[in-house]
Amino acid sequence: MSDIAPPTLDLRAATIAVRVRAGELSAAQVVDDYLAAIDAHETDVHAFNLVLTDEARARAAAVDDAVAAGDDVGPLAGVPVALKDNMCTRGVPTTCSSKILEGWRPPYDATIVDRLRDAGAVVIGKTNLDEFAMGSSTENSAFGRTNNPLDVTRVPGGSSGGSAASVAAGFAPLALGSDTGGSIRQPAALCGVVGVKPTYGAVSRLGLVAFASSLDQIGPFAHDVADAALVLEAISGHDPGDSTSIDQGPLELTTVLEHGVDGMRIGRITDLPEGADPDVVERVDQAFAALADAGATIIDVSVPAFGYGLTAYYLIAPAEASSNLARYDGVRFGMRAEAPDTNAMYIATRTEGFGAEVKRRIMLGTYALSAGYYDAYYGRALKVRRRIAQDFAAAYAQVDALVMPASPSVAFRAGDKTADPMSMYLCDTYTIPANLTGEPAMSVPFGTGADGLPVGVQIITPALHDARMFQVAAELERRAPAS
Amino acid sequence: MHPVASLAVVTDTTTADHAAPWEHEGYEMVVGLEVHVELDTATKLFSASPHRFGDEPNTNIDPVTLGLPGALPVLNRAAVEQAMRLGMALNCTIQRSTFARKNYFYPDMPKAYQISQYDEPICVDGWLDIADGSRIEIERAHLEEDTGKSTHVGGAGGRIHGSEHSLIDFNRAGIPLVEIVSRPDMRSPEQAREYVSELRAILIAVGASDAKMEEGSMRVDANVSVRRPGAELGTRCEIKNLNSVRSVGRAIDYEARRQVAMLDVGDAVRQETRHWDENDGRTHTLRSKEDADDYRYFLEPDLVVVDPDAAWIDSVRASLPMLPAARRQQLAAAVGMEPDSEAVRVVVDRGQDNYVLAVGAADGDAARAIVHVKEAYAEAGDVPPVPAGDLAELTKMETAGEITATQAKEILTVLVDNDGGDPRAIAADKGFEAMDTSELEAMVDAAIEAQPDAWAKFCAGEKKAAGALVGAVMKASKGQADGKAVNILLNQKRTQ
């Protein structure tokens, strides 16, 4: 049997923080317990590119000192957090799971790293991902894949597979990932944890290595909705260093968690694209029933352009990525291949440094932007994006939230989809639209499907209504099937 | 054999008449200019690194400047305001604008894309009047970031060719630029030079840039084509490396002649970018447009729309100083000269027009003052040390005939050397006294009597003969006679 034992540390992040602040629990003890869990099982999971043993211990000790001195150490005091390895951590390697950035140490911290530190959190490690966040299984990592802790022959999803697995495996109570087309929600669903993509602009992207700038957002993984709310409150809010960041304070989420869904209108999309497995569909139907039971009205709505999201995304995201990844040229940082002239150096560096999926998307994106093709591809995709947003807006005239699958299937076996890129892209069918529209979306575990593997149910609400989304999520969590 | 090789090196055309259109072998030239201007700001366009010159390499850098992973641009408000000022001074419409990425690889381009403005630039549809009275239309002016600087090691003359490696300094990367694009309205090298000079004066006047071509804070590229008058536009070439106003004129003239020579023998002009070589006086192929990269412009997703509201636009407009053209009008009216006369142009260029007006306001003679200022104040700067009142006094003495022109110049020299003074006291010091008219006439009569031959020649119409007579009077008066007055008397006597 290759299954991993459930987390030994049962404490939620919220509880850890309360106890550490009260002096009842030492941050040093917490981090040691988690480091021990990592030590015991990381070789089976491979969630991390780098475990920050010394740094985490030092930070935990600093938190304990601050508590002893009577300082307010923040809402995440002593809580270990795993960071996807595409978030800049000063002086600590940030690789994006790519050879081209192997060993690169950023000279600055991402804004969310600063905010986590200010909240008293302890960064415990940098987690594995699909290279440059491009993928849905974490099989595109240049440093080996991550295994789903619930079944190590299966994928944890992607691209934030390492972060999802780290929480599922009990290596940290919280993790941060990034979501461009579903890269938090889909792995959350496959690993049986909560995963949130907030409204675009709610969390600063400064220091997040860009994949697709108009789609990327940072968000949390947690065991429960309350923990996800806690960390999102700590990291969200306007950042003058990110011009696309919303001019608002931090999200306020925890206050609505007990409100329930009585009187809310929940939308079921009638023209959702097909492709979801029957076991997933069954759980989603159960979710609708549970919400109805809790006093919500389920209303059928149409979002006619929903299915075109995949195409729009796979033209827009690679186009932006082809530009964002052009800076990896061997000149100023990262890997450089030897060559007799600069142009040859560019070509050799990028050809050797990037993996196959990254190169594939760069070429697709370059083509979509190129002279003569812009209007047919990238330009047209931007219009489709607007059309999808219009359809969602029309739906929200009738409902307060939308519910649907997060992933078309439960965790699939490693190697199942690697031969055919399109088959992998289809994993994002249900998650993509919320990235295109910028609306907040999250996945909540809701029972199991085939082979006893977890199913995630996705909730989407209008932009800036993240609290409402959490409200629905909390209710679903309360009514989730036992298994 | 290609006839271009035998093309004579162009001589300086600075003395050419403004009004004469350029023409060569029946062709006219069509010229548009693209001018890049470094804005005067404290920080860079998209990051808060200092905007300074001469610092040690790579000391004004930050994640945005270096294009590090995860870095994000944030727009500099002062740069936007400078672009608005500059645009308004060029009579442009200020509009809602967006930023776009221009994607290409080059080592001094840290992100491998430049953030610029493409579809929606901040300034459009302006114009600029040049000295010969023509109006040159300006299509657009937009914001963009500058690149770093590369130096090449091991090749001849620091060129890329034959170099062993290159070194990159990113201090300049990210500095705010405005690119000003004219319509192809110019028809001669002179017009192009006048456009550049006037543009420069405007940029300095509004404080947008110090616009020094030699230092690279203003860079001019010329698009040149030729055609038979009335025909369609010919193929154009872009000329780069124009480092002075003079080069602009020389290069454009050379390039137009080069193109005419090709067309004359039935060759087609190839659309390309050419490099002007100041030393050999020719343009040379830099790269052909067919090889040019596809820049794949798309809207910059990391930045948002810039839409200045009416209040901001109005306050910027209200803060604009009087522009050079208006200042020339104003000064010309005060001194009774043409706005494009040399004295008016020079004095306004130096920023000394308000000074001349102040002399007039102090009851001085502004027309005399402008002559003195033009001649003696080359180094005086825009706030001349000599108090306007002092110069006013001097001009009053001249108008009253109390001193000669020569004496006035001497007094002026003393004023300039001492940053002011009392002209009357200085005159007294030097023993300058007003010369009595009858005294003067007596001396003139004496000179006529002493040189009858010169007088006869003068009466016969030889104006030059007056010289000997005037000289004699000056000698007799020990330099105190006013040469002009002597000539007037001589002419009076001749016609009597």
Next chain:
Amino acid sequence: MSDRITPDDVVKVARLARLSLGDDELAVATSELRAMLEHFADIDALDLDDVEPMTHPVPIDNVMRNDVPAPTLDRDEVLAAAPDAADGRFQVPPIIGLED
């Protein structure tokens, strides 16, 4: 979008992106991209004449900062992470084969 992408297109695109492809890789890349573009042809059917492109998910405008200098990076730290450096500058091989 009913045009298929040709190997020549792929070569051009790879050149723009500074990637090199061996002959086998070129064939694979061409067929993969072709398959994707065929799938993506579904958006050809939509009537989008009256639809404005959407580049930003949330409408924000006029984000600017004051013209005040901030601390810069330490040059030594930055150059230490550079693949090659000399004289306080980043060093690269001869710059040929590129636009000036």
